[in-house]
Amino acid sequence: MFLVFAPIMESMHDDWLSTGDVAAILGVSRQHVVDLCDRGELICTKVGAHRRIRRRDVARMTKPSVTREQEKSLWLHRALLGALMVDPRGVLQAAKDNIATWKTMHRPDGMTVRYLDQWQGVIEDGxxxxxxxxTGMDEQSSELRQNSPFAGVLPDEERRQVLRAFREHWEREHGPVGTAA
Incomplete structure (x- = not known):
C-alpha cells in the first residue's frame, strides 16, 4: 500500500523547496532567502528547524513586475482579442487607419511615430x-500597448466593463487605489 502513495508523496515534496533551492533559483544567498522569510516577504513553513517554501511562491517573485497602468493596458488589449478573432480584417484596418491619421499629427522623428511604425510592421506580419x-509580457509588447493603434475598436460600454473588472481585480490583488482606473 505504501508504494501506491509514493508518487503522491513525491509530488508533494517537489512542490516544496528548501532555502538552498530557492537561493539557487533566485541567484541569491541562502541567508538572503532566510531573511526574506523572516521579514514575511516570502511565505514559508517550518519543518523542524528548516524552512520550506512553495514553488509557486518563488515563481511569483520571479515574474516580471508590471505597473498598474501596464496591467490595465494588458486587460484592455486582451479584451480586443474577441473582436480581432471575429473580424480580423476590420480590426486591423481600424488600426491601420489610426496609424495613418496619427502619423500626420506627430513629428516624423518623434517616439510616437517610431511606435506607430513598429505597430505597422506587427500588423503587416499578420x-x-x-x-x-x-498579450505579451515582454517589455517591447508592453511599450507597444502603451502606444496602441486600436483606439475605438472596443465599444464604449465594453471598454467600461473591462475597466471596472480590472479595477476590482487590482483592488483584490493590491488593495484600494485612490484614483479610478
Whole structure:
C-alpha cells in the first residue's frame, strides 16, 4: 500500500523547496532567502528547524513586475482579442487607419511615430503576431500597448466593463487605489 502513495508523496515534496533551492533559483544567498522569510516577504513553513517554501511562491517573485497602468493596458488589449478573432480584417484596418491619421499629427522623428511604425510592421506580419503583442509580457509588447493603434475598436460600454473588472481585480490583488482606473 505504501508504494501506491509514493508518487503522491513525491509530488508533494517537489512542490516544496528548501532555502538552498530557492537561493539557487533566485541567484541569491541562502541567508538572503532566510531573511526574506523572516521579514514575511516570502511565505514559508517550518519543518523542524528548516524552512520550506512553495514553488509557486518563488515563481511569483520571479515574474516580471508590471505597473498598474501596464496591467490595465494588458486587460484592455486582451479584451480586443474577441473582436480581432471575429473580424480580423476590420480590426486591423481600424488600426491601420489610426496609424495613418496619427502619423500626420506627430513629428516624423518623434517616439510616437517610431511606435506607430513598429505597430505597422506587427500588423503587416499578420494576426498571430498582433496577438503576441496584445498579450505579451515582454517589455517591447508592453511599450507597444502603451502606444496602441486600436483606439475605438472596443465599444464604449465594453471598454467600461473591462475597466471596472480590472479595477476590482487590482483592488483584490493590491488593495484600494485612490484614483479610478
Amino acid at each position: 494576426v498571430h503576431e498582433v496577438v503576441e503583442v496584445l
